[in-house]
Amino acid sequence: MKHAYLHICCFLGLFLCSIGAAIGQETLLPEESVFQEPKTRLWLNTYGNIRISKRLFWDAQTHFRFQETENTPFAGQVAQVYNRHAIGYIYSKQIDFRLGGVARVNFNTDDSSTDRNVVPEWRIWHQYQFAQPLYSAMIYHRIRIEHRWTQGFADNSAYTFRNRWRYLFRAKIPLNSTKLAPKTIYVSPEAELIMQSGKAVVGSTMEDLRLTTTLGYIATPRLTFAAGVMYSHGQELFNPGIFKQRWTMRFHMYFSPDFRKVRNKLPAIHLDD
DSSP: HHHHHHHHHHHHHHHHHHOOOOSSSSOOOOOOOOEEOOOEEEEEEEEEEEOSSSHHHEEEEEEEEEOOOSSSTOOEEEEEEEEEEEEEEEETEEEEEEEEEEEEEOOOOTTOOOOOOOOEEEEEEEEEEEEEEEEEEEEEEEEEEEEEEEOSTTTTTTOOEEEEEEEEEEEEEESSSSSSSSEEEEEEEEEEEEEEEEEEEESSSEEEEEEEEEEEEEEEEEEEEEEEEEEEEEETEEEEEEEEEEEEEEEEEOOOOOSSSSGGGOOOOOOOO
16 A cells, blocks of 8 residues: 555645645634534435446446525525536556546525525546555545636626645444445444635635544445434635534445446455545
């Protein structure tokens, strides 16, 4: 795994260089950091890894995300709908790469707003994932870089370009078995740091820090279900001294159909996103 750690070190070095941007623009900062009251969300996610050839696969993801508002407590209103797709390349049983695009639909969750209700968001993303066995568990390091174009809900709002720099550490630990196999229940703690850069980002470089614990069930080699709770916080784009907070219930389904002939198949690898 020396190559994996080398990639991670290079990524962190490039990232630190990229966020040495100017914080010189004047922003009215609070006297001390302000943490907003937490909001609650509900995410329903599907992840499909569809094998195309010996080395290539299609990553097909669909996410439905709900968020509480003043009139809809807990998670009563749809906030975003994601379509994230990519073509992936299997370098080895423990390393894969992906490149694709995202079409996201954002819904206005401000009950008092008179602006538009729906706006699109576009992204290009690439990902580098490294898996590492550790006794009966699996450890994952995931680097994901996104180039995103967003706009506000106001009429004639211009698009804002930003880069997102994401590093995720995840472990998958079997609870009722000695390996991650069918009929296994597993626990998966994870932490992801999401940073951002761009002309619109003055001091708000930490977009999100996500801490999650997930419980999963491997039904078959091609189908897994999981659910968990995530706490996250990060700086508001308009003011780096103000931090948003979120509690999110997440439900996942992972499926990986493989329609190739048996003689063309590689041994199973760890592709779960």
